[in-house]
Amino acid sequence: MSVPEITLAARTGWGETFSYDVGAEVSPVLRTQPRSLDRGSTSAEVVEVTPQAPGYYRATVSVRSASPQTPNTFERMWVSNVRVVEVWLLVLDTGGRVTTEYERANVPPGYQHQPGPFRRTSGPPQAPDSPARDAPRRAAGASSTRLDIENRSLTPDVITFQAIYWNSDASAYHPLVGAKFQVDTCVVEEWQFICDPENWQTAVSGATNSQGYYYLEGCTTSNAEYWSTLWTHAGLSRFQVKGGGTQQWGMVATDCGESYYTITSSVGGHAFTNLQKTLDGTQSLFGTIHPFIDVNMYSCPTDSYPNYYSPGQDEIYLCTQDVWGGWGQFIAGHEYGHAFHQTTLWGNVGGNCPSKHFLDTNSNWTCAFSEGFADYFGAATRPDLGTFPIRGEIESNVYFPGCVQRASTYPYACTGGTSYEGALIEAAFAAFLYDLTDSEVEVHDSIAAPGTYIRDIIRTCETKYGASAWGRADGPDEIAYCVENAINPGSYFSPRMLVASQYRESASEGGGWTSARARKNWVWNLYEKP
Numbered sequence: 311m312s313v314p315e316i317t318l319a320a321r322t323g324w325g326e327t328f329s330y331d332v333g334a335e336v337s338p339v340l341r342t343q344p345r346s347l348d349r350g351s352t353s354a355e356v357v358e359v360t361p362q363a364p365g366y367y368r369a370t371v372s373v374r375s376a377s378p379q380t381p382n383t384f385e386r387m388w389v390s391n392v393r394v395v396e397v398w399l400l401v402l403d404t405g406g407r408v409t410t411e412y413e414r415a416n417v418p419p420g421y422q423h424q425p426g427p428f429r430r431t432s433g434p435p436q437a438p439d440s441p442a443r444d445a446p447r448r449a450a451g452a453s454s455t456r457l458d459i460e461n462r463s464l465t466p467d468v469i470t471f472q473a474i475y476w477n478s479d480a481s482a483y484h485p486l487v488g489a490k491f492q493v494d495t496c497v498v499e500e501w502q503f504i505c506d507p508e509n510w511q512t513a514v515s516g517a518t519n520s521q522g523y524y525y526l527e528g529c530t531t532s533n534a535e536y537w538s539t540l541w542t543h544a545g546l547s548r549f550q551v552k553g554g555g556t557q558q559w560g561m562v563a564t565d566c567g568e569s570y571y572t573i574t575s576s577v578g579g580h581a582f583t584n585l586q587k588t589l590d591g592t593q594s595l596f597g598t599i600h601p602f603i604d605v606n607m608y609s610c611p612t613d614s615y616p617n618y619y620s621p622g623q624d625e626i627y628l629c630t631q632d633v634w635g636g637w638g639q640f641i642a643g644h645e646y647g648h649a650f651h652q653t654t655l656w657g658n659v660g661g662n663c664p665s666k667h668f669l670d671t672n673s674n675w676t677c678a679f680s681e682g683f684a685d686y687f688g689a690a691t692r693p694d695l696g697t698f699p700i701r702g703e704i705e706s707n708v709y710f711p712g713c714v715q716r717a718s719t720y721p722y723a724c725t726g727g728t729s730y731e732g733a734l735i736e737a738a739f740a741a742f743l744y745d746l747t748d749s750e751v752e753v754h755d756s757i758a759a760p761g762t763y764i765r766d767i768i769r770t771c772e773t774k775y776g777a778s779a780w781g782r783a784d785g786p787d788e789i790a791y792c793v794e795n796a797i798n799p800g801s802y803f804s805p806r807m808l809v810a811s812q813y814r815e816s817a818s819e820g821g822g823w824t825s826a827r828a829r830k831n832w833v834w835n836l837y838e839k840p
Contacts, residue, residue: 475579485522554578647687675785682739
């Protein structure tokens with residue numbers, strides 16, 4: 311359990327000297343020893359903290375796997391290795407209460423809308439419903455507080471901002487990198503109390519730098535107000551996490567030469583960071599990314615598959631509960647992989663999965679193709695996936711041999727016996743793809759093709775059955791034909807009941823590819839791994 315702002319206030323001060331100490335770890339107020347919990351059981355702890363000043367303070371409780379490198383699966387379904395719950399402690403001189411989220415209306419007029427002890431705003435007090443808060447491009451969020459910037463000399467005509475969020479994984483405030491910002495200004499005429507909406511003009515816009523900074527320069531104009539708006543938006547060619555914006559207001563002349571934090575929500579900030587790294591990995595591996603896409607965050611039901619990609623909307627839906635830990639890293643990549651498959655790889659002809667699909671269990675050709683690609687994508691695009699063992703599990707193909715069928719209800723027992731039909735098992739197909747592009751040399755794997763090879767195989771692989779028309783590959787068997795450059799199923803791929811008569815593809819092989827090596831790869835991963 312952590313109470314970040316209370317701990318930081320004890321370190322930096324309970325008044326105007328309060329700082330978020332970006333990058334510095336905040337020690338928890340409670341850390342338990344590892345323990346076992348049975349399904350449905352509970353565990354309780356009591357912690358006492360004493361804020362020294364009124365304010366609005368975050369309290370987070372996280373439960374994490376004691377052995378992060380141990381496979382995190384439940385009956386052959388990947389599960390999160392961490393859960394984080396966040397609540398807010400409103401502390402007033404007259405009492406206080408707990409709220410489930412930060413509510414701006416609870417902050418007294420004239421104080422900054424930010425976590426921590428209450429600090430005065432730079433300008434005159436404003437009520438929560440003051441007209442100035444309805445300036446153009448307004449977004450819900452925090453206001454500002456002063457910060458210390460290392461290795462930068464503040465100048466009298468610059469206001470410096472740093473975009474940050476609370477990262478529960480690191481137990482520290484981290485910068486929000488590459489996020490869209492815009493600063494609007496308006497001169498308040500002598501006869502006006504506030505600026506009229508039509509008088510606001512954009513002074514500067516862009517993306518936060520590698521440390522989350524952005525600046526308003528030439529800010530010596532007197533009687534001018536500013537609105538600084540930050541979005542969890544990575545640019546028109548990338549993505550946005552919807553609803554993750556934050557905004558702050560101030561007086562230009564008063565704040566010149568000063569520095570301020572701009573704080574976004576912990577969930578929105580971390581989802582944004584996960585996706586930024588996923589897109590960087592996608593560009594590096596495949597040489598391209600999906601066109602701009604919206605990412606929606608919502609509180610999900612339990613015992614379901616609530617993270618998903620909607621092809622009809624071309625939007626991603628992620629659970630607010632599923633942004634943390636290695637699972638959060640992987641699931642962002644997995645769902646983005648579905649979007650990438652659908653749009654950038656010219657259409658995902660797979661899918662049609664049962665309501666519950668398991669890593670090691672027979673589904674069907676198209677489900678194994680679609681989900682196996684997304685599993686591969688989520689692991690391969692995040693080389694920093696160090697806190698969750700998915701990449702290693704896929705590379706080692708630990709889910710094969712698998713299970714023919716599982717019961718539809720808990721505990722999902724394997725009822726159909728052992729399956730050696732890897733072309734129907736999503737994790738086995740993911741392992742086949744992974745071995746084509748990884749740099750590891752194994753007895754069955756001596757190909758290290760570039761990611762562009764996988765990209766172009768899936769884009770261009772087509773098969774033909776007798777007199778039928780050419781069709782896009784929709785299963786691991788047809789991908790295997792194109793990868794091997796031969797239709798030679800032998801005794802394998804029997805569930806389709808048909809064997810393609812022709813194949814064609816236009817991918818450029820590389821990385822030591824030969825037809826014999828390609829065959830050894832798919833035969834081992836889909837059928838013969840002991």
